[in-house]
Amino acid sequence: RQNLSCLSLTPFVTVCLCANTNLTFIFFSCLCTDCPQVISRCQWGAQPFRGTPIPLSLPLPFLYIHHTENPSEPCLTFEKCASDMRAIQRYHQDERGWSDIGYSFVIGSEGHIFEGRGWEIQGRHTKGHNSIGYGVSVIGNYNSTLPSVEAMDLIRHRFYQCAVDGGGLMANFTLHGHRQVVATDCPGDAFFEEIKTWEHFRD
Ligand SMILES: *[C@@H]1O[C@H](CO)[C@@H](O)[C@H](O)[C@H]1NC(C)=O
Ligand SMILES: *[C@@H]1O[C@H](CO)[C@@H](O)[C@H](O)[C@H]1NC(C)=O
Numbered sequence: 001r002q003n004l005s006c007l008s009l010t011p012f013v014t015v016c017l018c019a020n021t022n023l024t025f026i027f028f029s030c031l032c033t034d035c036p037q038v039i040s041r042c043q044w045g046a047q048p049f050r051g052t053p054i055p056l057s058l059p060l061p062f063l064y065i066h067h068t069e070n071p072s073e074p075c076l077t078f079e080k081c082a083s084d085m086r087a088i089q090r091y092h093q094d095e096r097g098w099s100d101i102g103y104s105f106v107i108g109s110e111g112h113i114f115e116g117r118g119w120e121i122q123g124r125h126t127k128g129h130n131s132i133g134y135g136v137s138v139i140g141n142y143n144s145t146l147p148s149v150e151a152m153d154l155i156r157h158r159f160y161q162c163a164v165d166g167g168g169l170m171a172n173f174t175l176h177g178h179r180q181v182v183a184t185d186c187p188g189d190a191f192f193e194e195i196k197t198w199e200h201f202r203d
């Protein structure tokens with residue numbers, strides 16, 4: 001599935017820059033394709049995964065859209081987004097007792113995708129559906145306002161393509177809001193109305 005010759009330099013540069021990086025993990029996290037830059041765990045200062053990760057069986061048929069709700073404000077700088085990532089991870093690991101931050105990926109309004117559990121590891125984002133879909137969350141509360149156009153474009157244009165080309169999502173994957181499969185308000189009224197108009201959305 002993975003064409004190693006197309007690995008860009010970026011993952012290796014990341015490896016060099018980050019102490020304590022698990023080379024095995026980084027290597028298998030790479031999908032070879034024209035992908036937007038994904039801010040790796042070590043770049044945002046993640047704590048290690050606790051316990052034994054469950055590998056996903058790719059490609060997946062579903063993509064679930066979330067908002068973080070808390071933090072409720074969109075993050076507008078790299079420093080703030082990275083700090084929000086650490087806070088979310090702390091909450092999921094220490095308060096909820098999970099192995100790791102629950103989301104597969106998290107979108108900052110400054111235009112970056114942050115690696116949560118990543119491409120290969122099962123997340124904890126959409127109860128009953130974690131083994132069959134990625135969970136992508138935008139930092140902020142989008143009940144009455146929308147994420148930035150930049151953040152939404154990252155998902156609709158760059159993430160979609162990257163995930164399909166890299167073998168993470170099936171070409172005919174379907175997109176759903178968290179609330180369609182779990183009793184929750186997530187991803188907020190306004191954002192949910194918006195994703196209904198996106199390619200791949202399915203009732
Ligand atoms: C690195 O990650 C791989 C895959 O998750 C795991 O099997 C291995 O034990 C890890 N190695 C270290 C030194 O943490
Ligand atoms: C979301 O906004 C609607 C009005 O647009 C409001 O009725 C609802 O209570 C809000 N939900 C939350 C969770 O704040």
Ligand SMILES: *[C@@H]1O[C@H](CO)[C@@H](O)[C@H](O)[C@H]1NC(C)=O
Binds near residue numbers: 061170172173174
């Ligand atoms: C997507 O394609 C696979 C086979 O390639 C099929 O099993 C699945 O039902 C299709 N999903 C949708 C939503 O059409």
